[in-house]
Amino acid sequence: MATVELTFSALPAHVRTARLVATAIARRTGVEESLLDEVRLAVGEACSRAVEAHRVHCPGEPIRIELRDDSGRFEVTVSDQAPSDEIQQEQPLDLGMLSDSFMSGFGIAVIAGLADDVEVFPSPKGTNIRMSWPAPQ
Template sequence: MATVELTFSALPAHVRTARLIATAVARRAGVAEDLLDEVRLAVGEACSRAVEAHRLHCPDEPVRIELSDDSGRFEVTVTDVAPNEDADLSGEVTEPGGIANGYELASLLPDMSGLGLAVIAGLAEDVEVYPSPKGMRVKMGWPAVSSLPSSA
């Protein structure tokens, strides 16, 4: 399957739509039924974090989601463009344990405790966080074995 891209305005009501779309794409990609709730919750947390950051800093800018199922993996990337003055970062991958370039994840979130990213880390098999002064990208992944024919 090709990558599915979705952009939505920074309104909390759109987070539900993003969760529903991510769950439908994950199911089609072959993610096991018992992991779909984890996909739904992790995408909701990542989108909620991005919406809150946009509402504080750039409410007219859309939040972006990419969903793909390459190489037997279902991956979701949620990207925001909210400025992050505290992030003197080069966009490196988050290390296990919630550290990105020496910064604790809680310090990367505006007015949030970092709990959302901790929840995401507990729900997704792989989580990478790419913070920068121009926004943050959260990439999550789960195993997927497509059970649908490619022409479906």
């Protein structure tokens, strides 16, 4: 299946659309039904993180998602254009330090727990999150 690309403005309302598109393409690509919830959540987390980053740094710029069938794997790349020096990694759980905004760092932890394979590429020009799942033909 050819690559599908989607760009959307950095609005929370569009994250649901991105989730639905990703899930639909995953199903069509052959991702197992039992993994579709994981695809939906992981793509949603990546897009939510991108939307939040754009709202802070560049609200007018779009966020891009690429979905592709890459030799037996369904691969999703979510790219933002917000400068990022580093991505918050998993941290020890301490309720005192948890806040609504801190939880955005949990997004990456959730993705890492869900996707079969995840790579995060932060840079001053933006962050790419690439994740993939098996998609038997």
